[in-house]
Amino acid sequence: MGRVSGQTDMEGSLAEVGLSIRARRLQLDISQEMLAHLANIDRSHMGRIERGERNVTLLNLLKISRALSCRPSELLQAAGL
Amino acid sequence: MGRVSGQTDMEGSLAEVGLSIRARRLQLDISQEMLAHLANIDRSHMGRIERGERNVTLLNLLKISRALSCRPSELLQAAGL
Numbered sequence: 001m002g003r004v005s006g007q008t009d010m011e012g013s014l015a016e017v018g019l020s021i022r023a024r025r026l027q028l029d030i031s032q033e034m035l036a037h038l039a040n041i042d043r044s045h046m047g048r049i050e051r052g053e054r055n056v057t058l059l060n061l062l063k064i065s066r067a068l069s070c071r072p073s074e075l076l077q078a079a080g081l
Numbered sequence: 082m083g084r085v086s087g088q089t090d091m092e093g094s095l096a097e098v099g100l101s102i103r104a105r106r107l108q109l110d111i112s113q114e115m116l117a118h119l120a121n122i123d124r125s126h127m128g129r130i131e132r133g134e135r136n137v138t139l140l141n142l143l144k145i146s147r148a149l150s151c152r153p154s155e156l157l158q159a160a161g162l
Contacts, residue, residue: 010144013143055138055139057136057139059094059095063091065162071158071162072162073162081143081146081153
């Protein structure tokens with residue numbers, strides 16, 4: 001069974017999800033500010049999520065994915081998770 | 082574009098993810114206590130996540146999915162997300 005491979009690896013996953021959110025946002029050609037507005041998430045918090053600096057919660061991931069017209073599972077898959 | 086459909090709906094998603102974690106755990110025939118141990122998550126917190134009473138974070142979802150030998154995107158997909 002694959003076990004937890006350490007905190008650094010896990011935090012790398014946050015960065016990957018942030019990149020996946022950013023890629024989808026750029027695909028839709030909307031600004032980070034607009035995404036924050038659509039998802040009803042504080043703009044600076046949205047920036048930190050995209051940079052992988054915050055441990056995003058499932059509810060925020062749902063809000064972001066709805067604002068990006070995609071499924072949260074798709075955002076994770078795009079991040080290799 | 083699909084917009085946020087309200088907080089109740091979103092919280093229902095937490096319950097769906099909890100059920101999806103529980104289903105995978107039962108498939109592997111391990112107790113909730115063992116899952117909490119494998120994922121290094123407090124036992125009572127693990128219970129609340131399974132019951133959809135906590136807004137699980139991405140890092141905890143990663144820890145749980147690794148303990149369950151599956152991908153976090155699979156847990157979300159099984160929850161219809």
